[in-house]
Amino acid sequence: MRKKIQRSMVLILSVTLLLSFIMLTVIMYNRNLSILESEVRQEARYIQTAVNISGPQYLDVMDGVDWDTRVTRITEDGEVLYDTGRDGSELDNHSEREEVKEALADGEGEDVRMSDTLGQEMYYYAILLDDGTILRAARSMDSLAGTALDILPVMAGLAAVMLLVAFFLAKWQTKKLIRPINELDLEHPLENTVYEELTPFLEAMDRQNKEKEAVANMRKEFSANVSHELKTPLTSISGYAEIMKNGMVRPADIPVFSERIYKEARRLITLVEDIIKLSKLDEESVELEKEEVDLYDLTRETISRLAPQALQKNIRMEISGEPVIYVGIRQILDEMIYNVCENAIKYNNDGGRVSVWVGDTLEGPKVSVRDTGIGIPREHHERIFERFYRVDKSHSKERGGTGLGLSIVKHGALLHGAKVSVDSEPGRGTRIEMQFPRKEKNLPETAGNETDREV
Known part of the structure; x- marks a missing residue:
């Protein structure tokens, strides 16, 4: 019982921790994504304002300012005019990029995908400039697996502590639960003060004890009665036989004594036969x-x-x-x-x-x-x-x-x-x-x- 309770608690705790880990990973991933999107949009609008005021030459200073954010300037035809730290002429045409198409249509657009250039999962935000070109800001983001790996050490430590606490708690609780059962007075089941759920079991045990006691008393009484009933005819037979053996009976009385011995013997045989019949019926061995x-x-x-x-x-x-x-x-x-x-x-x-x-x-x-x-x-x-x-x-x-x-x-x-x-x-x-x-x-x-x- 102790092992079963411990296994149950550990299993429940393990499932709870696993579900908590998955939920926390998803929550943290969505939270980081939301923060990242907000920062990229804000940064893109700052750059948009600066470019609209100072002109495209403002982008020339971006290479030495911020390597975390990738900034790209794209024409309406998809030609890359500028890309942070790279030669735009070497890049593919961006006219089919989702964020670019949305920016041309609505003034701004966004998308999350794996970058063909950097080989990382990126968040892209594109916004239309006053000169008709498109300014796009992008930043790499942690994947769901990466977020899970970041949380894993904390969750592993927490799981180890909780499992250890659960083990000792289960051990203590099991000992507390089992103690009243181990201390049951089986001879007097109804005198025990235990859990209400055990009452039917104790009542059944009490009935069984009473039945056993009744059967035991019946067997004692039966044994005593059998001994008495067998002793009576045997005593008579032995007495008459002893008198005849010692020659204390007149020849004329021998038939009388023989008849008495015969009757007592028949009574004894009948008694034994009846006992055998009852024994067979008791054991249900009637074939x-x-x-x-x-x-x-x-x-x-x-x-x-x-x-x-x-x-x-x-x-x-x-x-x-x-x-x-x-x-x-x-x-x-x-x-x-x-x-x-x-x-x-x-x-x-x-x-x-x-x-x-x-x-x-x-x-x-x-x-x-x-x-x-x-x-x-x-x-x-x-x-x-x-x-x-x-x-x-x-x-x-x-x-x-x-x-x-x-x-x-x-x-x-x-x-x-x-x-x-x-x-x-x-x-x-x-x-x-x-x-x-x-x-x-x-x-x-x-x-x-x-x-x-x-x-």
Whole structure:
């Protein structure tokens, strides 16, 4: 940043100096030309007056008077009668000179050109004498390049001083600008007092810090929960196995202990599988391709798989709605619907009912699962999708599950751009809806045939 500011200041100063040099050269050139023209005209009029009074012989003394001004006397035909310090007879005819033609026509004339005789850029001023001849005065003038060379040493010295000042000024200013940035407290961005232009950057950094902190806390909590959830079944398995190993179990009780070990092992396997699923969804490493899925048929298959669990609690399950095609990952969609329906059974009352509706809406395909269970207090609605979060921790073990089901639903919804909503009150059951977005490949024309099925 320091180098960029220094380069910018030096570049701006260099361009400014160059433009100033060009402008000053032009101004000085025009000023010198104006002074020169005025002096030559005045001198020509003095000589004109003297010649008109004293006669042409006055010009004879010019050779020893002023070598800076070239004086020439020319006839109407262009013949040179006199030229300062030269033999006029040796010079070309001057009838085609611009200043001569103007003097013959208007009484005076002027021109600026390169002299064929002297090889210099000259200013010519011609004026008509009383005897009809033409008096011309001329003086060499500095060219624009010559004027520039005259000014160059002064401008070079001034440029060196200004560039040196600009270098140290840029260094000081850059240090002053950068100091607040170098002293930023990145841990607490909003507590810094810096430039207003940095406020959006600091606000974004503060949000990022909070997100990182939230993720870190979530990982700590997740690690603690995983450790606890894994430890519980492993402790049970280890305990039962140790009792059997030491021969402290009657032969008649061995099947009972084996069944408990089996259940705890299955619970452990289910937990590990759910953790792996969540990890894949977190890392977005799901490599399955999307395909057209009939959500109605998928839900009906899910309910059939859950029928044995529903039968154990004497829960009636029914599905209604219409076929609706959605383009998504079939396996993830199946897990989402399965987990919501399984929860509707687990947290339902004996002899209760689970009603599932699948169909198309104005917003897109929807799956709605409603139960007549124990319900969820409103303050828990946002947290039930957190990993290992359980509303009723005292009865969580006897109801089974890993506490990761709704987390999988939430991540699956994010993967498909869907929304999950909860409507529940204690004692009045729960309704969870999964609203999928409408896409071009969805086929709403399949809607129309309302069906009701009961399992």
